[in-house]
Amino acid sequence: MSDEAARLAEGMTPAQRDRVKVLGHTCERDGCGKVAGWGFARPRRESHWFCYEHRGDGDQYL
Template sequence: MSDEPTRPSEALQTRERGPAIGHVCEHAGCGKDAGWGFARPRQPSRWFCFEHRGEGERFL
């Protein structure tokens, strides 16, 4: 397995941050990076993190 990264921790960090995360979870007091977006036509998008993504489903 010579193709494995020499510094696995660095590779993991890059993957968790993602390339284009610009939203913050809307759950009160959370403030984590929000990877789940919920949107309806003519409504602003709502964004939640993995932990609180269930709350976004009420906006669909």
């Protein structure tokens, strides 16, 4: 893999890239409210989010 930047074809412009934003998920455990980085869901079902400490609680949604 090269460290050189990829070149776009003539007339093309690069797509705008915003920094990745936190989606604002918070832990669903009662009384916690920490930032949740672990999401659990079955296909076509609503996602449930838990923090690192309570991520084990998400197993019930798999």
